[in-house]
Amino acid sequence: MSAGRDIILGRVRKALGRGPLPPEKQLKLRSRLAHPKRNLVPQRGDLAGPELVGLFVTMARKADAEVERLSDWSQVPNAVRQYLDRNHLPLNINLAPEPLLQALDWDGFQVWRDLPRREDKVAVTGCFAAAAETGTLVVTSGPEHATSLNLLPDHHLVVLPASRIRGSYEDTWDMLRLAYPDAPPRTVLWITGPSRTGDIEQTLQLGAHGPLRLQILLIDDLDDA
Amino acid sequence: MRVTSPGFKANAGRALTDPQLQKALKRLKGGFQVARLKAAEQLPEFEALRDQAREIKDFTLAHLDFYLELFEERVGFAGGKVHWAANASAAREIVLDICREAGAKKILKGKSMVTEEIGLNDHLEAHGLQVIETDLGEYIIQLRKEPPSHIIAPAIHVSKDQVSEDFRKHHTDLEPKRPLEEPRELLDEARQILREHFLTADVGITGANFLVAASGSSVIVTNEGNGDLTQTLAKTHIVVASIEKVVPTMEDCATLLRVLSRSATGQELSVYTTFSTGPRRAGDPDGPVDYHVVLLDNGRTQLLGNEFREVLRCIRCGSCMNSCPVYGAVGGHAYGWVYPGPIGAVLTPALVGVEKAWHLPSASSFCGKCEEVCPVRIPLPKLMRHWRERAFEAGKAPATQRFGLKIWSLFARRPGLYRLATRLASRLLRMLGRKRGSLSKLPLAGGWTSERDLPVPPGPTFSDLYHRRKS
Amino acid sequence: MPTKPEVGLFVTCLIDFFRPSAAFAAVQLLQDAGCSVTVPKAQTCCGQPAFNSGDSGDARAVARTVLKTFAPFQYVVVPSASCAGMIRHFPELFKDTEHAETAVSLAARTHELTGFLVDVLGVTSVRADFPHAAAYHDSCSALREMGIRDQPRQLLRSVTGLQLCELSDAETCCGFGGTFCVKYPEISGKMAAAKTRDITESGANTLVGPDMGCLLNMAGRLSRENSHIQVRHIAEVLAGQTAAPPIAGPETE
Structure with a gap:
């Protein structure tokens, strides 16, 4: 195995016409990683407050996500109930074990708090952040958020506080590095709309292997943020 | 995987007469290509x-x-x-x-x-x-x-x-x-x-x-x-x-x-x-x-050290094949291996050998659309041309083509001789088809006339007319 | 008083052989724009057929004639974008040879005809009559190699009576591609057929373009399809020299 390593690195250096980089050059390259430099970031996301939230909503809808705006967390269960009613679904949800979600009043729901099972149709989760430039949700794995929750159930309902919306991908990486200084979580998943495929005669269809629908419950918490 | 790239010509011939495939390829044009342009504009x-x-x-x-x-x-x-x-x-x-x-x-x-x-x-x-x-x-x-x-x-x-x-x-x-x-x-x-x-x-x-x-x-x-x-x-x-x-x-x-x-x-x-x-x-x-x-x-490290390094920038988006008129005519299977289209025309010779895959970089009109849309600006036509150089050195070009190039070069570097030869050729073509203005068949020109008529010069060469007029 | 721009006209082998009227028209357009035009006798081909076939040796041998013949001129103007583009490749072809410097300098002084008229000389209109619906074909070399898109259109719009038609798929190759069209005739034919369909649907009765190779291909295809659409080099229309029969058209008595 290490033979392969030596062969490849040797070939790379031969192709580049040099030996291993000198230590001082390596040090310089490493120091750049500690403070990663941003490349050109599109101006599109260079907004704040309601404009930034507006851009997120526009872009998320463009990617076929549905966005519903709520004034605070306590409205979440009712919004979920209405969504289920609209879609003729029973009040069974798979709820991510996040404290803010768990603390809500889920009276009248059948709530499953473990990994999704074959029969689970609806997942309700939070999310770490969002990038307005493309209406993208940033979801992280961890004890409070199984990755399969984002993928297995047919309906994914995501609760997103407006205060977690940033303009660009780079902004969300800055947030992530603050929250996880040593290493990113196992999975950082960017979600932009519900899953889709065009593999049969290039006919676009929503709902391939992931969710058929992506419903974003956007909490307007900008004032108290 | 079996490499059928040496049979590119036969593969392409089959693809061109496959109505089902042609229907699918038509969809490609209105789909990805248009969508890319819109996204870029936005x-x-x-x-x-x-x-x-x-x-x-x-x-x-x-x-x-x-x-x-x-x-x-x-x-x-x-x-x-x-x-x-x-x-x-x-x-x-x-x-x-x-x-x-x-x-x-x-x-x-x-x-x-x-x-x-x-x-x-x-x-x-x-x-x-x-x-x-x-x-x-x-x-x-x-x-x-x-x-x-x-x-x-x-x-x-x-x-x-x-x-x-x-x-x-x-x-x-x-x-x-x-x-x-x-x-x-x-x-x-x-x-x-x-x-x-x-x-x-x-x-x-x-x-x-x-x-x-x-x-x-x-x-x-x-x-x-x-x-x-x-x-x-x-x-x-x-x-x-x-x-x-x-x-x-x-x-x-x-x-x-x-x-x-x-x-x-x-x-x-x-x-x-x-x-x-x-x-x-x-x-x-x-x-x-x-x-x-x-x-x-x-094979990547080899490409890193030669004239093909730029192909390693590829991020496999497929835009080169979406915009390629050759891919659009024959589809992906004609290329005969894993990577089709312009990127395949550059990668395949490197990965399966130019002796098997020389047709791929050869079958391009060098229209340059692939380079125009490549997100990392790989000069694909130039790299295909480099493969043609390697194929030529390896003696892979068909004998008729090599012979033709030799004859052409013999004349083209001797302007006097060239004028004489073109004068005669022009006269010959006019004898055959001046009235109609074009020929539908000509010995040794089947590659041209199988698909289109050959226009006939309306008169002597410009060189003859111009310098005669001046003197 | 500024001196006249000294132009060496590189006729190109295809125009020399197939379309003398296009070269005469180019000479006139350049002279009308105030250039002193020379047509060197010692010219043949730019070397592109060999270059694109991977035969650099023969390409260099032929290209050396071009270098030698055209080095003295202030500008080299070519009524073909593809051959002008080939001269722009000379620096690569002559890299690390004794001609490297000449090649770089010649490449920088070489222009396609309509690009030269508009971008270098500042010509904005021509004096010509052509009461026809004409479509302009963007040859790939003009469009993507030489940056020629608006220049020929601007000049065509100034032609009295000419109605400019746009092709719906203007930026797609016609299938000529030099030796490509005879090496892979069926693929080339498929591309040419798509192009002639587009031309026919544009409503034009005349097709003009800056590259003789593409024009021969499309004229040949249109002729095979018994189309009534006439094909001409753009220089002929811009110079008002349209007495010759169209490309692949029958002799007129």
């Missing part, structure tokens, strides 16, 4: 981002050893393991060993061109493992035992009727009366079948669109969600990626992502962009317990 910085994307790739390639070692180190910090495979067979063995060690029976795969390149599925199946492709397009062509015909839309050549037939043939539990014609019905059937596989897989294998050195993360970009289910639900996740996929930082990756989806499908961003770092952490309810990355060379 982002004012798109052209500048392409420049930066190119610079990021060039910089990384110039320090490739450093970033590969760093990537290995960071994967190790996160609890994963990096394996180095100098060639295809080493990569196949490494993957097989990991599968065996995991006691695996069922292997699921996310879409990966590099595993097509190394013929991984056949190898694993030959050793008794069940391998299931999970991308819908890949799943369809796996059932049909066909290679992909497009790097991001592998089943683009297949009609829905054919898919329906394939499903009825292979899904033996299917109710004969159940309707299975429309794309939605077909998708639902595949979703249901693959869902069961996702939940019972032992190993999930994916490729990588990028490897981020700073964090030791592998990145996949998908729309269906199959890649994520593949790598989340199995106990072991194996990433197979070629060495040029590495980029320094998440910031660099962000820049490349901004040009990737827009160039590929015209989406602002694909539905799922997944950054995977190591195996699941303590307390994580799901995710793989083991995480392996197989770094593959298989």
Whole structure:
């Protein structure tokens, strides 16, 4: 195995016409990683407050996500109930074990708090952040958020506080590095709309292997943020 | 995988007369190409981002050893393991060993061109493992035992009727009366079948669109969600990626992502962009317990050191084939191996040998559209021309062509002789076809006249007329 | 008083052989724009057929004639974007040879005809009559190699009576591609057929373009399809020299 390593690195250096980089050059390259430099970031996301939230909503809808705006967390269960009613679904949800979600009043729901099972149709989760430039949700794995929750159930309902919306991908990486200084979580998943495929005669269809629908419950918490 | 590239001409001939394929190719033009243009128009910085994307790739390639070692180190910090495979067979063995060690029976795969390149599925199946492709397009062509015909839309050549037939043939539990014609019905059937596989897989294998050195993360970009289910639900996740996929930082990756989806499908961003770092952490309810990355060379280091280095910038978006009139005429299978279109015309000779694949870089009108749309600005026509140089040196060009060039060169470097020869040729053509203005047949010009008439000069050459007039 | 721009006209082998009227028209357009035009006798081909076939040796041998013949001129003007583009490749072809410097300098002084008229000389209109619906074909070399898109259109719009038609798929190759069209005739034919369909649907009765190779291909295809659409080099229309029968057209008595 290490033979392969030596062969490849040797070939790379031969192709580049040099030996291993000198230590001082390596040090310089490493120091750049500690403070990663941003490349050109599109101006599109260079907004704040309601404009930034507006851009997120526009872009998320463009990617076929549905966005519903709520004034605070306590409205979440009712919004979920209405969504289920609209879609003729029973009040069974798979709820991510996040404290803010768990603390809500889920009276009248059948709530499953473990990994999704074959029969689970609806997942309700939070999310770490969002990038307005493309209406993208940033979801992280961890004890409070199984990755399969984002993928297995047919309906994914995501609760997103407006205060977690940033303009660009780079902004969300800055947030992530603050929250996880040593290493990113196992999975950082960017979600932009519900899953889709065009593999049969290039006919676009929503709902391939992931969710058929992506419903974003956007909490307007900008004032108290 | 069998290489049929030497038979490009025959392959292309068949493709041109295949009405079903021609219908599919027509759709391509209105689809991806138009969508890409729209997406580019909607982002004012798109052209500048392409420049930066190119610079990021060039910089990384110039320090490739450093970033590969760093990537290995960071994967190790996160609890994963990096394996180095100098060639295809080493990569196949490494993957097989990991599968065996995991006691695996069922292997699921996310879409990966590099595993097509190394013929991984056949190898694993030959050793008794069940391998299931999970991308819908890949799943369809796996059932049909066909290679992909497009790097991001592998089943683009297949009609829905054919898919329906394939499903009825292979899904033996299917109710004969159940309707299975429309794309939605077909998708639902595949979703249901693959869902069961996702939940019972032992190993999930994916490729990588990028490897981020700073964090030791592998990145996949998908729309269906199959890649994520593949790598989340199995106990072991194996990433197979070629060495040029590495980029320094998440910031660099962000820049490349901004040009990737827009160039590929015209989406602002694909539905799922997944950054995977190591195996699941303590307390994580799901995710793989083991995480392996197989770094593959298989000829890349050779390209790094010769006139083809720029092809290593490729991020496999497929925009070159979407815009290529030759691909648009003959489709992907005519190219006869894994990578079709302009990128295939440059990569294939490097990976299977120019003696087998010389037709591919030769069959281009050098219209330059591929270079125009390439997100990392690979000068594809120039690189194809370099392959033509190598093929010419190797004596691969047909004898008639070599002979023709010699005769032409003999005259073209002697202006006096050239004038005499063109004067005679012009007279001859006019004798044959001046009245009509064109010829529909001419000995030795069948390549021209099989498709079009040959215009006849209306009079003597310009050189004769002009200098006669002047004197 | 500024001196006249000294132009060496590189006729190109295809125009020399198939379309003398286009070269005469080019001479006139350049003279009308105030240039002193020389047509060197010692010219043949730019070397592109060999260059694109991977035969650098023969390409260099032929290209050396071009270097030698045209080095003295202030400008080299070519009524063909593809051959002008080939001269722009000379620096690559002569890299690390004794001609490297000449090649770089010649490449920088070489222009396609309509680009030269508009971008270098500042010509904005021509004096010509052509009462026809004409479509302009963007040859790939003009469009992508030489940056020629608006220049010929601007000049065509100034032609009295000319109605400019746009092709719906203007930026797609016609299938000529030099030796490509005879090496892979069926693929080339498929591309040419798509192009002639587009031309026919544009409503034009005349097709003009800046590259003789593409024009021969499309004229030959249109002739095979018994189309009534006439094909001419753009220089003929811009110079008002349209007495010659169209390309592949029958002799007029």
